Amino acid sequence: MSATPRTEAVECCEEHVVHTAAVDLARSAMPDEEITSAASDFFKAFSDKTRLRILTALAQEELCVCDIAALLGMSQSAISHQLRFLKQARLVKSRKSGKTVYYALCDDHIQVILAQGIAHVQEG
Amino acid sequence: MSATPRTEAVECCEEHVVHTAAVDLARSAMPDEEITSAASDFFKAFSDKTRLRILTALAQEELCVCDIAALLGMSQSAISHQLRFLKQARLVKSRKSGKTVYYALCDDHIQVILAQGIAHVQEG
């Protein structure tokens, strides 16, 4: 866009504005509030180091709670809490076998996004 | 740091049920701690609704602080704080023209991940 400041004063944030056409374009392309809210919740699953490591581990193969706790060197309770978070967010699924509960990623799509995030930080 | 007692006890099922081969596989595939930490920080930028909406808007074209504040119906200060976060995370860049500061995404890569997250929640 042009860098020329258009001081075409219209009603805005408080009193003055701004680049009306640019804002209108951005507004028209902005998804609904429920979509952006759900999307930020989705990314929140990856935004914690513990959860991201859990997801990375499950990208290899299914693991039980105790496996993950041992792998990450954390308490079983802490892992269980995070797994509940991930399950409610529909990123992981579980199956029960005897006393053991095995967790796995819901779909490969999650693995793709995970890998892209890791690739991004490895480049930059 | 003796103030916070760290429970080293991962003795839960350590002897019995851990699936050693599965854990070893996951461990070998796990990136270094600094990588997973950086990756979770990267995803953290997308994990807040306000930041995600800012990124979505900037995916269209560059905008000044006031534009974004008007678009999202939030205070200019709140937006400025989040833009600083995004800039430090190297997701956005800025250029100054007169009194106005224009923000834009650092690269198209960010837009791709953003779009994938939005697509994910629109499907499910």
Place this chain on the structure above:
DNA sequence: ACTATAATTGAATAGGTACTCATGTATTGC
């Protein structure tokens, strides 16, 4: 110089969150 505007910034605060601890539930084996 003075005024107005765009943006930044620090402090304060309310709400969120990730862990620990203790307890509860389900399953297995004796």
Place this chain on the structure above:
DNA sequence: GCAATACATGAGTACCTATTCAATTATAGT
């Protein structure tokens, strides 16, 4: 039945964070 194991869960807590508010900086116009 009882004990042990694997996991889940609620409460408590310390930390984190997203916003508001007030003050400040920078630029432009008069």
